[in-house]
Amino acid sequence: MRGMIHDCFVEMIERKAIWMFVVVTLIASLIILATSSFDMQLQIEGQSDIEPLSGIIDVAATKGLNAHLGFMMFLAVLATAGLLPNMLVRGRAEYYLSKPISRTGLFLGKLISIWLVYGGAIVTCGVISLALLYLIHGYANINVIYLFVQSLLSFFIWLSVTTFASITFGSTAFAMMSAFLVFVLQMIFSYHEIFRDIVGSRIMATVGDVLYYIFPKMGKISDIGENLAMGRVVDDWIPVWSSVIFAMGLIWVTVIIFNRKDY
């Protein structure tokens, strides 16, 4: 496991993927620095009388941080989509598979390594933005930890999708397309209640409901994380549990396929 984490970290540095995170964090930092006069502006325009100034900044900072982490997670999904197909190309698969590690161990080791290394990069960059928000705007909210947890969880769910496509089709393009497909489908299925009202067929309505519950609900998970970060109460946890079950199920199927394949 330590070898795989080390290997994954070196690969991230060598493939220059780390710069992607650095650039995005730099842009986020510049935006935070550019808003250093924001509170003063609000006071001049008299908006601080409508709502407490710190409240507006807290909401903006929380949403901004969530967007930053979400974008970094999106980049991490793209950056990691090719790692497994790259590891299993002809001539390299033999190198890894001839080692005294079970295929299940190899797959899970790689999956966890990618999650830890790239997830670590997301968290590190997020912490830099958070530190700047604290220094510039005095933003201090312990609940932002939910945003980090939500980002790592979402990244893990996306990884289950891309690794499934990587093992099944052995292609980076398929891995990326599958992530995009799931993204589009989960958006469509999120309108299942409207769909139920529109279609006359009860069977079709049920199919729509079932697919909604089966597919991961990344948008809703992001909303849950943001609500928790802003101290709001969350009533519906189904998006989290169903998405986690989806990811676990997909990983289980991927392990079965990987164990049966010839290289």
Added chain:
Amino acid sequence: MTVIDVQGLTKVYQGGLKKRNIVALDNVTFSIKQGEIFGLLGPNGAGKTTFMKVALGIAHASSGRITITGKRPSDPSSRLHVGYLPENHRFPQHLTGLGLLESTGRLYGMSESEINVRTKQLLPMVGMDKWGSTNIRKYSKGMQQRIGLAQAMMPDPEVLMLDEPTDGVDPVGKVEIRGVLERIRDDGKSVVLNSHLLAEVESLADRVAILSRGRLVKISTVDELTSRQCQYEIKADIGNRLVEIPQDIGRVLNLSSQGLIVELVEDEKINYVIDELRMKKISIRSIEPLKISLEQSFIEEVTLSSKNDKGEVAL
């Protein structure tokens, strides 16, 4: 002691829609002993690489049984003491030569101190001590083979499986690799060598197996394969004398003033030929079984196998 035992091993690659199945290994049975260099010979597509992949669990056997040091390929610990150099390898390009060895050591579960000791031994052994910190993508083909051999030897394996180890290596490098393999054999370890360079296999291997179209055509020692049965080359001062032998003893294939080549009905009949030459007061300098190259023997065996296959089809 047997380190690799193969019993009725068959591997069929499923062709999928509109493609026929490919029989890569067809009921192959043999064993490899400890401390021997075992050569795998065969034309392209004979199943040599597939055999190595099945032995290491990279591909799954369709039927039959194979064990390495008594363990099945499905058991990851069967690969704990096995090193493998794949053909046309593409090691992770983001690593340096040293990084590859360290990464390999970690995949074998070696401690950092063990890895340090082993890398310091192996880099000079394969002539790569000056290039350890260079990225693999900058290596020439020969250098990649050398570092590939080093990674295969990283766990100090009991069995070393090498698929075309000298492919792209310069002549000096080939001699060095040959020396390394001989040292490994002398240490009581086994080497399975898959190479198209028959001269290389002939000079190194103790035994060879010839595969053709997935079938085991022949398995024997190199000496047996390169020796012509019942044919002898006799070096003697014949001059212009005539030497004849009766048909029930054999026949003279070639006669010159310096000697003769005879084909006998059985090996024991050589004594008759010796007596005959002595009676004619011809001095004998040497008698040796007639040798052919491994390449010639290989071509004969594969051609014979192809003819037999065609015969079976005709029947």
